[in-house]
Amino acid sequence: MLPVLLRLLRYARPHVGVLILAFVGSAAVAAAMGAYAYLTGPALRFLLSGGQEGFASAQRVPWLADLPREAALWGFPLLMVVVGAAKGVGYLGQFYFMGLFAQRVVKDLRRELFLKLTSLSPSQLAKLRTGDLLSRFSSDVNAVEAAAMYTVGAYIRDSLQAIILTGVALSMSPLLGAVMLFVVPLAALPASRLMRKVLKRTREGQTQLGNLAGQLHEGLGGLRTIQAFNGQDAELARFSAHAEAHEKAVVSAAWARGAVPGLMEVLAAAALAGALAYAAGAKLMPPEALLSLLTSVILVYQPVKELGRVTQFAVQAGAAGERLFALLDLQHPVEDAPDAVPAPKLSRGIALEDVRFSYGERRALDGLTLELKAGQVTALVGGSGGGKSTVTSMLLRFERPQQGKLLLDGVDADRYSATSVREQFALVTQEPLLFQGTVLDNLRYARPDATREEVEAAAKVAHADGFIRALPEGYDTRIGERGVTLSGGQRQRLCIARAVLAKAPVLVLDEATSSLDPESEREVQAALAAVLPGRTALVIAHRLSTVVNADVLHVMEAGRVVESGTHAELLQRGGRYASLWQMQTHGSMDKGAA
Structure with missing residues (x-):
């Protein structure tokens, strides 16, 4: 999984500036958390002593010890407000810039996927199920988006918090701090084993999700055949098998993910209990210092647990990345030679x-x-x-x-x-392919810089100008996805006109009339009779x-x-x-x- 995640990180390189701004926000949050832990003991002493005297004895905030009582009474609360404001602004900056970072990474990934899909050969695409491709383009990309949004930000923020809080704990008491924090690496081994299980099950779940999408696409495309042969029960059985396999994989992964924070919670409680018992008996430090130490240790387990939780997003992104890179790594059968010329x-x-x-x-x-x-x-x-x-x-x-x-x-x-x-070459295939948009847009697909006069001339050659002008808005009529508002013969004549407009040296007609009814075939034959001579x-x-x-x-x-x-x-x-x-x-x- 690590090589896949490292490869995914390459998409972050163009957006390092945004990531740095998110890092600044995360650093502000981490620093605020450290300040909270450091000030917890003095805050309690402040409340118990009623103000400045308590701080003078605690020696935790030296500059407050020198303030008059009245100034100390409002100075410390003001300090807490400033720390809270810094944390809030830091969270805002981190989430905003991480969201921006995630969207830019996913935008680049989607563009690369779309380019790859539109550049593969028809024989390569024929080996791939359309539903599975759509699943990779949607759910797999969404998994990468979630990892970019939550995992990267959490790793930065929570790692900084853990480092700063660890420093606070060790500054209070190196011995107790080290003992209490020693539990963190103890949880790494069982957690890593659970994460491997999560990866395996997540990979299986993504595969089954692709199977579900593939069968759904096939079912919708072959609805007439399924109903004609009363095949609904057989299709439902296949779909149910994929759904059950997907459910089993997802539930198993969820169990493993849930076990990680539970394990961390038990270990954290054991460490705190042991430290409290030892500190109470040994009386190693003043109460306010012990409270700051305990607070920092309690708080340090939260980012560590959060790191374990968000690792699931990294695992899902790793499984999704394997499927995405399997597609992106496909090579077209005809690759240009290094010295190829136009x-x-x-x-x-x-x-x-x-x-x-x-x-x-x-x-x-x-x-x-x-x-x-x-x-x-x-x-x-x-x-x-x-x-x-x-x-x-x-x-x-x-x-x-x-x-x-x-x-x-x-x-x-x-x-x-x-x-x-x-x-x-200009190609006209058996299946007339038109795009959602106007008639003019579809004809200009062959040559975007063609003038309207050139478009109309090509349509006349293809015997399409007459029916185009009869449409509600003529050449500016929107024809719907794949030209569903037109007859088969009309769609094919538009494709012929588009090929004529391309002005390519060679016109290729691949079964251009085989799927047409007799009347539409006669219309297209008349168009071809005008187009082909001399070409x-x-x-x-x-x-x-x-x-x-x-x-x-x-x-x-x-x-x-x-x-x-x-x-x-x-x-x-x-x-x-x-x-x-x-x-x-x-x-x-x-x-x-x-």
């Missing part, structure tokens, strides 16, 4: 040479050789699992060939930075009717190209493409006849 604008074309790639044990590309010539529409067709979408992942540098090369204008893509390679484009499709006008079609099976040619040429050959065409067209005719 890629120039594509002019001749793209080629994959003898590319092999596997997802674990599953071979996706098996010696694929493919060329996308500039100015041509190239289509990839074939059944599911043939490797078509993996080609897109290679082009966009989501994945790197495990063997073979990706060439841009004849130059290995590894020579260029991944971001500059992605700038060569460098890669079109991936299951439906062959969408790519009949492509300049060249490649039929992919088992990760390699088995046929290439135009639509007419492939039909004339009577090979695999012709079989697919006959199956799809006859299937459509049979369905229509039925």
